[in-house]
Amino acid sequence: MVRKGVTLLLVAWLLAAAGIVSGSDGWLEEFNDSCAKTSEAMNLSREELLALIAKCERVKKTIETQDEAVRKVYLKRVQKCLDLFRYVVDTKAPAAQEPSPVK
Amino acid sequence: MKRFLVVLILLVGAGLAWAQGGVKKKKPLPSEYGRVTINNFSQQAGMPSVVFDHWVHRSMFTCRLCHVDIGFAMTAGATKIRAADNMSGIYCGTCHNGKSETGRVVFPACAKEYTREEYKRCVRCHQLEPGVAVNEEFAAFIQKMPTEKFGNGINWEKAEKEGKIKLTDYIEGVSAPRAKMKVKSDLTLKGNLEGMPDIVFSHTKHTVWNGCEVCHPDIFGIKKGGTKYSMAEIFEGKYCGACHSTVAFPLTDCQRCHSKPVGS
Amino acid sequence: MGTKLFRVVVFLALMVLLDSGEGNALEHAEIDKILKSTPPNGPFWKYGTVIMRRKSRKAGMKPVVFSHWSHRAKYTCRVCHIELEFSMRTGDTGITRDQYLGGKFCGACHDGKTAFTVKDGPQAGCAKCHMETPGLMEVAFEKFASTMPQSTFGNGIDWAKALKEGKITPRNTLKPEQHVMKLPDKLREPLKLGTTSPRSDVIFSHEDHFAGLDCSSCHPDIFNIKKKGTQQFSMEANLYGSFCGACHMYVAFPMSDCRRCHPSMSNYFGP
Numbered sequence: 170m171v172r173k174g175v176t177l178l179l180v181a182w183l184l185a186a187a188g189i190v191s192g193s194d195g196w197l198e199e200f201n202d203s204c205a206k207t208s209e210a211m212n213l214s215r216e217e218l219l220a221l222i223a224k225c226e227r228v229k230k231t232i233e234t235q236d237e238a239v240r241k242v243y244l245k246r247v248q249k250c251l252d253l254f255r256y257v258v259d260t261k262a263p264a265a266q267e268p269s270p271v272k
Numbered sequence: 273m274k275r276f277l278v279v280l281i282l283l284v285g286a287g288l289a290w291a292q293g294g295v296k297k298k299k300p301l302p303s304e305y306g307r308v309t310i311n312n313f314s315q316q317a318g319m320p321s322v323v324f325d326h327w328v329h330r331s332m333f334t335c336r337l338c339h340v341d342i343g344f345a346m347t348a349g350a351t352k353i354r355a356a357d358n359m360s361g362i363y364c365g366t367c368h369n370g371k372s373e374t375g376r377v378v379f380p381a382c383a384k385e386y387t388r389e390e391y392k393r394c395v396r397c398h399q400l401e402p403g404v405a406v407n408e409e410f411a412a413f414i415q416k417m418p419t420e421k422f423g424n425g426i427n428w429e430k431a432e433k434e435g436k437i438k439l440t441d442y443i444e445g446v447s448a449p450r451a452k453m454k455v456k457s458d459l460t461l462k463g464n465l466e467g468m469p470d471i472v473f474s475h476t477k478h479t480v481w482n483g484c485e486v487c488h489p490d491i492f493g494i495k496k497g498g499t500k501y502s503m504a505e506i507f508e509g510k511y512c513g514a515c516h517s518t519v520a521f522p523l524t525d526c527q528r529c530h531s532k533p534v535g536s
Numbered sequence: 537m538g539t540k541l542f543r544v545v546v547f548l549a550l551m552v553l554l555d556s557g558e559g560n561a562l563e564h565a566e567i568d569k570i571l572k573s574t575p576p577n578g579p580f581w582k583y584g585t586v587i588m589r590r591k592s593r594k595a596g597m598k599p600v601v602f603s604h605w606s607h608r609a610k611y612t613c614r615v616c617h618i619e620l621e622f623s624m625r626t627g628d629t630g631i632t633r634d635q636y637l638g639g640k641f642c643g644a645c646h647d648g649k650t651a652f653t654v655k656d657g658p659q660a661g662c663a664k665c666h667m668e669t670p671g672l673m674e675v676a677f678e679k680f681a682s683t684m685p686q687s688t689f690g691n692g693i694d695w696a697k698a699l700k701e702g703k704i705t706p707r708n709t710l711k712p713e714q715h716v717m718k719l720p721d722k723l724r725e726p727l728k729l730g731t732t733s734p735r736s737d738v739i740f741s742h743e744d745h746f747a748g749l750d751c752s753s754c755h756p757d758i759f760n761i762k763k764k765g766t767q768q769f770s771m772e773a774n775l776y777g778s779f780c781g782a783c784h785m786y787v788a789f790p791m792s793d794c795r796r797c798h799p800s801m802s803n804y805f806g807p
Contacts, residue, residue, distance in 0.1 A: 205448040207484050212454060238360040242343040249340060249485045256489035274542050294766065294779035296624050296757045421621060467720025507756040524618070524752040527717050 303410035580692035581677035612748035
């Protein structure tokens, strides 16, 4: 019984090692789509940014169900995207100010 | 009573030894600048700590590729890389996997079992002693590069402009395919101390290697004119000091940033 | 067994205690040697001399004897210690012959044009640095010092006065096209550093120091810029090479000249 379990684990590990993003690749596409937009974040409208944040939140939930190696890296990456989008939304909120003394 | 005295003396001694201040820190040699020692789990596993030299990788990849796409943290020991991770193809294992996805075959990182011969591969990172070979490699490398003062002594910006180094910013299957950035204009930041020249900050120069996420909002979560920060905090490794005290050009040359003459 | 162990541990602990710690400050034994050789205990011409022997010895050459006095007259501290990247501690810079032949460090000026060359050949001045007869340096020093205002400490030369009187005009940068940052106005006022007694209060002048140094020469390694950030700023720490002692024990005027910083004290330290 234990041997079966161990073999299953090994097989799963091998599969995971073989192609790190195994299983449904749908979430990866969504992740790439949203996080690729970080370089344009400043030029997007508030609505677009909020939509991206929602999309990232969804992807984040899927990532949390993936295996450890994927989770470890992609959770961090999606969090970075989320944080950036939220930051841009926050800084867009008031009208653009002139750079004032940074103390 | 005796034991208490012994412990007391040892504690006081240790305290005095650490209280040393007011001396110039040893300046790292150009080949040592940007060296990071990582030891979350190495010693527990019976391996020497990992010694990572930034200059080797800076000449081939942008900051963003490793620190955003591959997921490395910005401080030593914060990523908590395990050998299993490298063997699974993440972190170091993204490129160090014995295959040639990035245009060159890179020696694989970590293995569960290895022969005595293979161990020589392990010690390329888990260094047993400061490598002489690395210093020679660095000397050969810097010969071809435009130089500058401080840090690595290499003007990385100029090196890229002159085509001496070509930085990869995208790995298929790892990086999200990003569009080219339209960059924000330069900023002038006013310093704390009256009479100190203003700082001219170039978004262009920073985003070409970092994108947005490396700095925002983890290092700079500030709104323009919102949070105020001081030079003391920068020296401690916050804000600009996150990079410009250990990897990017150091804070030694004040004028490099405080470059807008007073009154202009 | 218990007492033996105890004694061993106490001994080790005292060793840790007496060791000046891992910082870059000189070992007490080293500083004692310097104190014994500095005026008024040692000759003027030897003050500020740095001996570099680590790599020379390996190459079978005599150690390099570098005199600060001969260079101070021509260049300010920042030229060598910032622009040319010399460390402020012997052995740290790691100068090799390859490097200075390639124009780094000593070779930046000792190229046959600005100063005598380090290269081999008929003009080779190897023995000028890898010194065989230090007595020659004493002769050169006497000649130089005779033109300078006198002092009783350090080199026996009042460098600050020499600068003010224009007897020396050291260059502050090797790159004339690059403007060197001016001292911010706020820092021109002298600072008063309080001590245990008002009579020993110190007056510190940023302006006097900035004439030859850069901000990063002292900040933040030697002096933290946080308000009241400099801790453990005792005289003993100073004498043993921390804080002011980093320079004012073996290159700039030594701290045997109390009055220079503690204007209300006397210099008397005899019986």
